[in-house]
Amino acid sequence: MDCNEIRRLLEAATDGELDVAHQLAVEEHLGRCPLCARAVEGIHARRTALQTALPRFTAPPALAEKVRSALRNEGAPVRTSASQSKRADVFPLWRVTGLAASLAMALFVGYTWGGSRVRTQALVDEAVSDHVRSLQANHLMDVASTDQHTVKPWFAGKLAFSPPVTDLAGVGFPLVGGRLERVAGQDAAALVYRRRQHAINLFIWPARREAAPPVTRERDGYNVVSWTDGSFNFLAVSEIPAVELADFAEEIRQATP
Amino acid sequence: MEASVPNEPPSFEQAMLPHLDAAYNLARWLLRHEQDAEDAVQEAFLRAYRAFGRFRGGDGRAWLLTIVRNVCFTQLRRNHPSVVREVFEDDLHGSTFDPGEVNALVWRETKAAQLQLALDKLAPEFREVIVLHEIEGLAYREIALVSDIPIGTVMSRLARARRKLQTELQALARKETTHGL
Ligand SMILES: [Zn+2]
Numbered sequence: 370m371d372c373n374e375i376r377r378l379l380e381a382a383t384d385g386e387l388d389v390a391h392q393l394a395v396e397e398h399l400g401r402c403p404l405c406a407r408a409v410e411g412i413h414a415r416r417t418a419l420q421t422a423l424p425r426f427t428a429p430p431a432l433a434e435k436v437r438s439a440l441r442n443e444g445a446p447v448r449t450s451a452s453q454s455k456r457a458d459v460f461p462l463w464r465v466t467g468l469a470a471s472l473a474m475a476l477f478v479g480y481t482w483g484g485s486r487v488r489t490q491a492l493v494d495e496a497v498s499d500h501v502r503s504l505q506a507n508h509l510m511d512v513a514s515t516d517q518h519t520v521k522p523w524f525a526g527k528l529a530f531s532p533p534v535t536d537l538a539g540v541g542f543p544l545v546g547g548r549l550e551r552v553a554g555q556d557a558a559a560l561v562y563r564r565r566q567h568a569i570n571l572f573i574w575p576a577r578r579e580a581a582p583p584v585t586r587e588r589d590g591y592n593v594v595s596w597t598d599g600s601f602n603f604l605a606v607s608e609i610p611a612v613e614l615a616d617f618a619e620e621i622r623q624a625t626p
Numbered sequence: 627m628e629a630s631v632p633n634e635p636p637s638f639e640q641a642m643l644p645h646l647d648a649a650y651n652l653a654r655w656l657l658r659h660e661q662d663a664e665d666a667v668q669e670a671f672l673r674a675y676r677a678f679g680r681f682r683g684g685d686g687r688a689w690l691l692t693i694v695r696n697v698c699f700t701q702l703r704r705n706h707p708s709v710v711r712e713v714f715e716d717d718l719h720g721s722t723f724d725p726g727e728v729n730a731l732v733w734r735e736t737k738a739a740q741l742q743l744a745l746d747k748l749a750p751e752f753r754e755v756i757v758l759h760e761i762e763g764l765a766y767r768e769i770a771l772v773s774d775i776p777i778g779t780v781m782s783r784l785a786r787a788r789r790k791l792q793t794e795l796q797a798l799a800r801k802e803t804t805h806g807l
Contacts, residue, residue: 386766411728419760422738428650436671504777566776590767608767612682
């Protein structure tokens with residue numbers, strides 16, 4: 370990558386928002402380019418200034434009580450501030466239990482993908498990184514169309530299989546386009562759907578060689594759902610909430626006979 | 627599914643009250659007025675309570691902050707209809723935005739009061755991304771959820787906000803040298 374490309378990535382790199390491959394490319398470049406390294410110094414000076422000079426305002430002590438009493442007027446079961454310390458004990462416990470449950474779940478789903486938890490994680494990592502890169506590189510689509518009858522033929526000749534393409538505009542997930550990707554070492558169709566302002570990448574590839582594991586997982590705030598119908602593997606990834614992505618997956622399942 | 631399989635779902639108070647400071651900080655920076663910020667936070671909590679049935683777990687802070695910022699922007703649009711326009715035109719230029727050079731000297735020499743003044747001068751949408759990212763420490767995707775804009779727009783808006791901030795600081799510094807001496 371040349372200096373111009375690196376400069377475009379610097380803000381995201383210093384914000385810790387790049388995927389590993391690009392992060393390494395940026396660091397490698399900074400090691401041998403004093404000009405770009407100077408630009409990073411400026412960014413660091415700016416960050417230091419912003420983070421030391423800008424106060425985080427804390428709510429006035431009376432506001433918590435005002436909010437509580439407004440909530441009680443609404444009929445909400447709200448503790449008084451005096452009993453708050455109890456809540457502090459209960460909350461972490463609930464979180465620990467939730468965490469233990471998610472670990473158990475992760476172990477459980479992990480062993481279905483060819484018996485390898487590591488490979489399942491690699492699949493999730495790869496999908497999230499593809500998704501992030503497609504957003505950052507402004508490379509969501511090679512074919513932009515809201516028409517499934519345009520998107521489907523576009524893949525013909527580019528892939529050795531014909532992916533099922535369905536528009537879900539009727540249920541709030543309009544199809545906006547597609548492109549080619551590699552997933553799990555295989556050629557895959559990437560269909561791009563929109564949910565409000567957010568993109569969903571749906572990767573589809575043949576299940577002949579290996580059926581995808583049934584995964585529902587969150588990584589770095591991105592949600593990933595994968596499944597197989599025997600002929601094709603499906604993997605959906607997006608920053609939309611897990612529940613919405615599950616709805617999306619269900620709609621795709623129902624639309625794909 | 628994996629992210630939230632609690633034995634017992636948290637109450638509204640458990641899920642949302644820990645984010646009171648985050649809510650107040652955002653409202654205080656957006657509205658730039660203590661009492662207005664308190665009122666906005668109170669209204670946001672009431673709206674959040676009424677909508678809590680639709681909260682399906684996950685990032686409670688982002689969910690609450692979305693409501694806070696919507697309350698604040700409704701108020702801003704009502705009271706200052708002109709301030710909200712500039713940003714949309716800016717967003718139209720897409721995310722292939724060149725952030726320009728960061729002037730390290732400007733940032734090293736700036737004083738806290740100047741920086742706060744400069745931030746107050748930005749359009750609220752620009753102030754919002756700075757507050758969420760630099761003060762509240764939200765990642766791009768969290769800001770995308772709070773402000774309901776694509777991640778690409780988060781990046782370009784943040785880059786523009788930072789550059790506008792630098793321009794304001796330079797203007798303030800010039801003012802100080804002409805009037806201050
Ligand atoms: Zn360079």
